[in-house]
Amino acid sequence: MSDLDDLSEAFSKDPIDLTPQDIETVVQFFRSQYMVSSNQTGQTVRKSAKPKGKQALSAQMLEDLNNIPLGDLIGD
Amino acid sequence: MPTIRQSELADADRCPRLYFFNWVVPQAATAGTYHTAFGSLFHLGVETYYKLKARRGHELAMRVAVKRVMRASHKFVGENSKNRFTLVRSVVFYCEHYRRQQLCAKTFQGRAFVEYRVELDTNIPSFTGESWIISCGLDRIMEETFSDYIIDIKTTKFTLDDKFFDTFKRDVQTFTYTLACNTLKNPPSGIMIEGVQLLVNDTRFQRKPIDIPSHVVEDWANNSLPQILTTLDKSFTTGIWPQHLPSCNTRYGPCRYFDLCHMPAHEIEDQIGCTIREATAAHLTATQNKTTTIVR
Numbered sequence A: 001m002s003d004l005d006d007l008s009e010a011f012s013k014d015p016i017d018l019t020p021q022d023i024e025t026v027v028q029f030f031r032s033q034y035m036v037s038s039n040q041t042g043q044t045v046r047k048s049a050k051p052k053g054k055q056a057l058s059a060q061m062l063e064d065l066n067n068i069p070l071g072d073l074i075g076d
Numbered sequence B: 001m002p003t004i005r006q007s008e009l010a011d012a013d014r015c016p017r018l019y020f021f022n023w024v025v026p027q028a029a030t031a032g033t034y035h036t037a038f039g040s041l042f043h044l045g046v047e048t049y050y051k052l053k054a055r056r057g058h059e060l061a062m063r064v065a066v067k068r069v070m071r072a073s074h075k076f077v078g079e080n081s082k083n084r085f086t087l088v089r090s091v092v093f094y095c096e097h098y099r100r101q102q103l104c105a106k107t108f109q110g111r112a113f114v115e116y117r118v119e120l121d122t123n124i125p126s127f128t129g130e131s132w133i134i135s136c137g138l139d140r141i142m143e144e145t146f147s148d149y150i151i152d153i154k155t156t157k158f159t160l161d162d163k164f165f166d167t168f169k170r171d172v173q174t175f176t177y178t179l180a181c182n183t184l185k186n187p188p189s190g191i192m193i194e195g196v197q198l199l200v201n202d203t204r205f206q207r208k209p210i211d212i213p214s215h216v217v218e219d220w221a222n223n224s225l226p227q228i229l230t231t232l233d234k235s236f237t238t239g240i241w242p243q244h245l246p247s248c249n250t251r252y253g254p255c256r257y258f259d260l261c262h263m264p265a266h267e268i269e270d271q272i273g274c275t276i277r278e279a280t281a282a283h284l285t286a287t288q289n290k291t292t293t294i295v296r
Helices: A003-012 A020-040 A059-067 B006-014 B016-024 B034-056 B058-072 B084-097 B162-170 B172-181 B214-238 B265-272 B276-289
Strands: B003-005 B114-125 B131-143 B148-156 B190-198 B203-210
Touching: A003 A020, A003 B084, A020 B058, A020 B084, B003 B006, B006 B016, B006 B131, B006 B172, B006 B214, B016 B214, B016 B276, B034 B058, B034 B084, B034 B114, B034 B131, B034 B148, B058 B084, B084 B190, B084 B203, B114 B172, B114 B214, B131 B172, B148 B162, B148 B172, B162 B172, B162 B190, B162 B203, B172 B190, B172 B214, B214 B276, B265 B276
Parallel strands: B003 B131, B148 B190
Antiparallel strands: B114 B131, B131 B148, B190 B203
């Protein structure tokens, strides 16, 4: 499947079925778009901010993404 | 003490009848525009990002913001430049764009000053005899090396040029924020507008401090604000909500209540499901019963 297919799948899912991998697909896709866009408009892009393509999330980040209850942020 | 939100005040200033439809009869307000919905959802993403960024860093904060916005926007449709896709894209672009910014969300004991509420005592008497309180929800307070700024996000389809930023130099929200700044222990040095321009294939960002001479704010606080609140007070007690005709057509098109507003009174009452006086009386009681603590 292409990046676009993965993205389309993530957007068509019921929100409660979204997995960390779906979120990662969305983030990486738009991050790449941002890099292209910021280069075109002459905005500064640092080398370290270049898209790294699809890569596995670290175990810690996967755990964090699953464990932060969204409702808890509201009254923060 | 009777309390109104800053956004209520802005509507009351624009048109008493608009205030009535938006705040007195919420059943009429359910038809909010997608512009408002888009703005609220984008704010949700940015708010989530800054709350978490302070404690957990950029990468995780961005992903949680995306997750939260994707969940909240599941049924959001919108149009060409403001839809669910451009919304999520804009949240990612925003986080990437400002990830290394010099301005950081001000924090206290590890918590960011995001969606920070300030209550402003106007000392203008209301229908209860107590003074009106204006409640201001600040998007966030950011700190620079030498000064703090109140940041307010504005999403738009228009170009982020001087003309865009100049509209906020004479704006009820900017004025109330300026007054609210002065009530804080360490007053921020000003207000900065964070413009977000939505295009079909791109989202652009531009920040600019809004410089308002102090005499302009004082003039508004001393002369215009009492007038707005007195008019509102009168509508609360009489149940009469006059139209302000110049507000019927805005730069974005006709007011969203245009059709409803120009119906005969009995048809308006059919639409809202009660009489205008009944709705006003219920709202009056609710406003009267709001308890507010002044925070400084």
